[in-house]
Amino acid sequence: MVDITDIEAAAERIAGHVLRTPTVPSPGLSALLGVPVTAKLELLQRGGSFKVRGAASKLLAMTDAERAAGVVAVSGGNHAIGVAVMAGALGVAATVVMPKSAPARAAAAARRAGADVRLTEDMASAFALMDQLQLDGLTLLHPFADPVVLAGQGTVGLEFGQDAGELTDVLVSIGGGALISGVAVALHAQRPGIRVWGVETEGAQAMTDALAAGGPVTTTLTSSVSTLCAPTVSQLTYDHVSTVVEEVLLVSDSDAMQGTLDLADHAKVWAEPAAGCLLPAARRVLDRIGPDARLGLVVCGGNIATADVLRTSGTPS
Template sequence: MVEMNYLIELTSIHAAATRLGREIIRTATILSPGLSAKIQRPIYLKLENTQIGGSFKARGVLNKFASLQAELSLKRFVAVSGGNFGIAVAEASSKLGADVTIVMPQSAPASSIAKIRSLGVSVIVTNNVNEAFAQAEDLARQGYVVLDDCADTTIAEGHGTLALEFIEDCPQLTDVFVAVGGGAMLAGVATALKKQRPHIRIWGVETAGANSMDQALRLGKPAEIEVSSIISTLGVPMVSELMLRHAQAYVEEMVVVSDRDAVEGMVSFGEDGKQWVELASGALVAAAQKIAPQLPPDATIGLIVCGGNISSEDRQKWIASLHQQ
């Protein structure tokens, strides 16, 4: 049992980086002239949309599987996912021969569900995210091991490796924006950055209707929300005590933007940033626009482009929705 006040150590993130080695891609950090002009501050992008599986999730999943090597052939595993976590688990399990079932809400991108099934991994689709977690709990009672990226330090430590690369490639960063679902990436990234650069500012980003971390910080404890955001990858009904502790320790503020803002940000990433990204990454643009005017003139902003797993059909659907509102 993890102590409630336990915070990840920087040494554990360095150990994860060594462990992952060539298993993951050291993704590029680039200056975005277009987004810099839009936001009126230098904007650097950490391109995790180019990572294995199309998102940062491979880092935490492979770090977790490395810790489970002795059990991989003996046990069955289950994971709940809005898309990217499931893809990362499916790719790792098909490579390592693990028996995995992924439970996904029907709001998850159809392309993500199809991708997981194409890897030969079992997928259960439920009506909503609450039912998905209930289904996973039912399988856990049947003996499945739950892979929970909302409350696992090993997964968070793997995610934190991206921040080691980001700050090495762009040491002038003063502000970093991180999309928050369950909070594991936030925990790992914030630890890696704040332990090395205590004065760096970390901004968490959620959408209205998927703002479980924002609510937890306001209340001082995890609280269940009704997920209504269209962004399935951010739609976690309740953050864990563990991830909340990291947000309390390291985050300046949770910036909550609308689904519409996230769609417009996704379009801006394409037009101004020249990057194909999903809605969770799009939300970062809106958040940076909201916060940038409050920052010092010499601020340098980093956006973690968390994923690019969106089909052209999904993209067109969300863009069309802008014109219907």
């Protein structure tokens, strides 16, 4: 298990390489949900998501030989961008493997940052190619099965705990689970008694399935929220979530898309559906715990085009 000292060490390691993103009260979301809401705006991070934190943490912890070999990563979108941005900044060759279903703008952003982008038919074959490229000699930079990456993502929670006012409950979306694992560890260390809730979309429910099975299992991916579509979680993230997270909530793709539009209307931020899914989940949390809640939302990324959301949500563009 990663602990707060690991996250604090990651924060020192990546300082100067990533942004300390804003933590702000949201009057619009507070009015919408009926309780005070504070948002951690990780969509304003370099590369448009929190992913550069874990990438920087891992790249800076590698040996010279590991960096010289070049790195390989697999991604549904944001990890590819994060690895490409940080590898480019540090002069490390990066190969990122992505399914064809990943947003085209994410693949283009990774290429612009200097990465060699390999596209595969689906996420399962993307992970398989990643494994093969690692066997061929590239250094693996895994999105969620590495404690150094997890500690880097946990710096989001470290900053949130330091910068926010009163919080009772924090919601974090889950793909492979490194972000929520690190955030929960950091917040619990700083604010004992706080509750951290995970959110997945139906058809991208690798953590929900793992919790039901008692460990990581392979999940059939059908969600349109590609940045949450990990085919399985890792033992590392399962161990953290099963220990330090209150519960994982499932929401529909359509509710996640509507959440993105609600974030634009009420919070005045353009976030991807991987963050939009937090709003329908927040309403369910409030139904359980009542009106005395003080909510925190980790707005994890903003790498989606307006046309993509409008088309998927059925809204005329």
